[in-house]
Structures are given as C-alpha cells and as structure tokens.
Amino acid sequence: MVNAWYIDDSLREPLDESVKRSDRHLNPPEYLTLDELRRKTGVTIETVNVDKYDNDSDNNNIEEELAKHASSKGYVYTDVLDIHAERLDNYSEKLRAFYTEHLHSDDEVRLVLVGSAYFDVRDIDNRWVRIHVRRGDQLNLLAGTYHRFTLDVDNYVKLFRLFGSKPDWSSFNRPADEHPARVDYMSRAVKGF
Numbered sequence: 285m286v287n288a289w290y291i292d293d294s295l296r297e298p299l300d301e302s303v304k305r306s307d308r309h310l311n312p313p314e315y316l317t318l319d320e321l322r323r324k325t326g327v328t329i330e331t332v333n334v335d336k337y338d339n340d341s342d343n344n345n346i347e348e349e350l351a352k353h354a355s356s357k358g359y360v361y362t363d364v365l366d367i368h369a370e371r372l373d374n375y376s377e378k379l380r381a382f383y384t385e386h387l388h389s390d391d392e393v394r395l396v397l398v399g400s401a402y403f404d405v406r407d408i409d410n411r412w413v414r415i416h417v418r419r420g421d422q423l424n425l426l427a428g429t430y431h432r433f434t435l436d437v438d439n440y441v442k443l444f445r446l447f448g449s450k451p452d453w454s455s456f457n458r459p460a461d462e463h464p465a466r467v468d469y470m471s472r473a474v475k476g477f
C-alpha cells in the first residue's frame with residue numbers, strides 16, 4: 285500500500301543527504317488518500333503482483349514477463365533501471381538530475397521491482413507531496429507534472445520503466461511553465477483530472 289503525504293518544505297535546499305532521504309513529515313503528519321492524490325496531482329497508483337511474474341512456467345525472467353504484459357497494455361518500450369552505486373553508470377550525477385525538479389513531454393510510468401524510493405510531486409497548489417513506493421507499486425505520473433526523485437534511507441531501488449511511445453529522455457527543469465505538456469497538464473488540473 286502506497287503512502288503519500290505533504291512534506292515539511294521549510295528547510296532550504298541543498299539538504300543533507302540524510303534529511304533529503306527522510307520522510308520529512310509535517311507535525312502532525314498530513315497524509316493524502318489515493319483519491320486525493322489523484323485529484324491534487326493527477327498521479328495514479330496501480331498495484332502489480334510482481335511475484336506472479338517471478339514464477340512463470342517458461343523460465344523466462346521477470347523482466348521479459350513484465351515486458352510482455354506491458355506490451356499487451358499498449359506500452360511500446362520498457363527497460364530496467366537498477367539504482368545501485370556499483371551497477372549504475374554516473375550514479376551520483378543521475379541521482380542529482382533525478383532530484384532536480386523537472387517535467388517531461390510524456391507520462392512517467394515506474395514499477396518498483398525491488399527496494400523503495402520517494403517520488404515528490406507538486407500538487408495544484410504548488411505544495412510538495414512525497415509518495416513512498418515499494419515492490420509492486422506502479423506510479424503513473426502525467427506528462428507536464430513537476431516532480432523529483434530520491435532514494436530513501438534503505439538506499440536501493442530497482443525500477444521497471446514503461447513508455448507509451450518511443451522513449452523521449454528529455455527532462456525540462458523548472459521553470460517550464462510554457463512547455464506544451466505543462467499547459468495541457470494545467471488545463472486538466474483545473475478540471476480535477
């Protein structure tokens with residue numbers, strides 16, 4: 285089950301790594317239900333039974349099985365991102381870019397295979413919402429959503445990435461208010477998504 289909450293944004297960036305990766309709750313904590321999360325940010329969460337894909341009869345690996353499943357749902361490209369210091373090239377640089385507030389022209393869809401992490405998204409009132417995702421959680425983030433990503437204190441996540449069209453790896457750092465995806469996102473936001 286995914287938890288989402290408003291974070292205490294009173295501390296100025298750049299933050300110590302330990303603060304950045306903490307839950308950063310308000311006092312008292314202010315959680316959002318999944319319905320509030322959708323209405324305030326456009327983010328939806330699906331739960332995928334990843335264990336099912338781990339134990340398939342053809343002895344294919346989980347990534348192949350998930351890719352087949354994704355293709356049946358209309359995704360045209362998938363890959364795996366293993367966010368581990370020794371296995372991911374340019375690890376620190378990538379983490380720095382992921383934590384820089386940005387948006388994309390396409391939806392960002394991420395399924396957690398192993399570990400856990402935080403996705404922070406801006407809500408319609410420009411407040412940061414922190415979403416804690418774990419194995420089996422699939423986060424669907426609309427094109428044009430301002431967001432950022434960080435590992436949590438457990439320091440490891442393996443993500444399955446799903447793309448509805450040919451991957452476009454560009455990120456547009458904030459401010460990108462004139463970006464067509466942002467303009468479109470804002471017009472959906474006023475209608476409550």
Ligand code: KMT
Pocket residue numbers: 365382392394431432433443455
């Ligand atoms: C991105 O665009 O890749 C991100 O926002 C980082 C989260 S997925 C590693």
Ligand code: NI
Pocket residue numbers: 386387388392431455
């Ligand atoms: Ni992104």
